[in-house]
Amino acid sequence: MMKPISTRIRVIVTKKLLCLLLTLALVPLYCACSSGDTADSEQLTYYYSQEYRDDMAETIKRYNRWCSSHSTEDMKIKLVEFENYETMSQRLNIEVMAGGGPDLFSNYQDLPFEKMIQNGAFYDLNELIGNDTAQDKLDLSLYNQTILDAGVFDGKRYYLPAFYRVPVLVGDKAAFEKFNMPTQQGYHLTFDNMDEVFADYLQEPGGYRFMSSNTQNGGINADTVVFKLVNAQTDFENKTCSFDDGFKEKLELLTQLRELSQESQSESSGVTESDDTPILFQPVYSISNPIWMETLINLPEGVGDIPRVSDPVLYSYFEKDETTYSAAIADAIFVNAGTKKGDKVPAFLKYMLGEHLQNLYTGTDEEYWAGGGMDALPVLNSAFDSCIRTAYNMTGDYGEYLGVKDELSPATQALIDHIGHINSVELNYDLYKTNYDRNVAIPILQDYWDGKFNADKCADNLSSATKIYLLE
């Protein structure tokens, strides 16, 4: 039986209304998908936040100015600025999860780089550099191979470091003598010999704090020493780990040293709450640039509240073993594997690894304090040589040139020797930022420090969690 025409019309109109409603409901979805989408831009993109220091963003700003002055506007990189770090991080995560995101990443962003490398989320930079048809093609043989090859996994180059740091410890010779610690420059402090080195200090700290407990101090503090110990038990490449009895002993010893680093200590430990409490290892000297080191050693008044160390002695920074000399990447660039603008990347890489910027950020250029660098080392060999030459310069209180020194201080010379031995490179200088430490090691260690369990259980938990992390 046929329906009356009026009913059929009503049904058709209702259907159309419903379709319209359905379509309207999808509008916000499409809006959400397209809002702020920068992937369609002709320019390479990079996200950064004003909240924290990001030298890569500064480099890009310089690069963009350089592009303007060289009439290569189309090669500029679009900087997407976020007011706070959290917003940027959320946006980055969502976009990368959706297979998009900016074209460039750097280790200033808290991304799970180790896992992303495994997942093939980054472009093989060897391929990008190899495809560059420009005459001034990047010649990687001019750079520090040990540092540069840190970004190579299974023959593919997933990131390019621009600057690196060499964590070292510097303290006062008189204090070291007081605690019967070795006083030779460049002493190779390892997790294996630390019990002997600090035996007397642990017996009687004599009012000395061990080192800074300030977590903002450029990645070196009493906590990160423990993180480094945990990392030393883990072979990320072969996906194995060992948290044996030796580890437990070292963990307990380092926890003691960590407690001696706290700003507020009870009288019973021999460390007072006074602001003038001397520190065994001065945090300001956790600086790897010879120019900076030489400057600090020679400043008559010290820096800020930290007094000058009159007779500095340099130690390596808790190495894994006798043969390991470690460094950490300060700035590294990654390229999104999904980028459609890979041809524009080599120009930026050449600028970032070029002589001008490499010299500028390490203090050998006329813009001495520019860029906020200074504490890092350049990967370009000629810039590194220039950095050492500059360390010989004598400067006045206002940075004015006064002449050339005959020789560097013994601590700076020991630092240069140490740099020459580097054979192990980590991606992050600040261990609070690595994916493994942030998600696996730190929560367990924090529970241990809070007294929720003992060292045995801590080692067990670390072992169990690390095994899962490595295989995941």
Added chain:
Amino acid sequence: MKLKTKQAWTGVGFALPALLGVFIFYLIPYCISLYYGFTLQNQFVGFGNFAALMKSNTFWLSMKNTAIFSVIAIPLAIVIPLLISLFLSTFDKHTGFFSSLFLSPMIVPAASVIYVWQIFFTDYGVVNSLLQKLGIEPVVFFKGPWSMVLLIVIFVWKNCAYNIILFSAGLRKIPRDVREFAYLDGASRTQVLTKIVLPLLRPTTFFVFLLTVISSFKIFREAYLLYGMYPDEHVYMIQHFMNNNFNNLNYPRLSTASIVLSIFIIAVMLIMFRVERRSDIA
């Protein structure tokens, strides 16, 4: 006819908001997941992601633990409330009070519950202190197989009350006359239970089963709060695997795992519905 059409459209109108929600928040993301499951860096890789997932030791570890948890915890979370409901049904009064009392674990936020459980079960917690006073070796509840036991206990404890209420309601629906006639005919208590009560309670049991299965997937909240992102290998559940791969931005693996899991859940549900329908017909 006219009225029927009008009623049908009214029904569609009322269902529309919910349907839109399902469409936007479930179906579209699921289709996107399907796309990611077959691609890597926007390139089609066929079943490559699935093959990689099948080789993943952590995936199988999480599946194994989830299966162990489900096989033990779900039956316990059904049987214990059923027994309690049967016990409560023998009382003529005050069952409402007991039901409300049992409901309290559901009201308390998960974080608070976990905090209390930590106080009880940590190495230096209440339970271990009592054990030590009794001269018994302390138990490490947060490590090894005990960690799974603890998780199962929490799950059963949390879900008991709701299931008791459902079973109690189901038991109240069974007419007393039926049981009384059975007793008059000389049936024993066990026979009444197995031949009358349990068969008549089957729809309620099926509903409780579905809700408990759904609830078992929410145990991640408790597992995460108790053991963290990287727990002991005995309590590394499928949700840990998914959550960690989400944090690691490994979207192909995450999508692939969610597809495999959804297929598995749909298959289990279909089997259960079929079993339920067959038993209804029988």
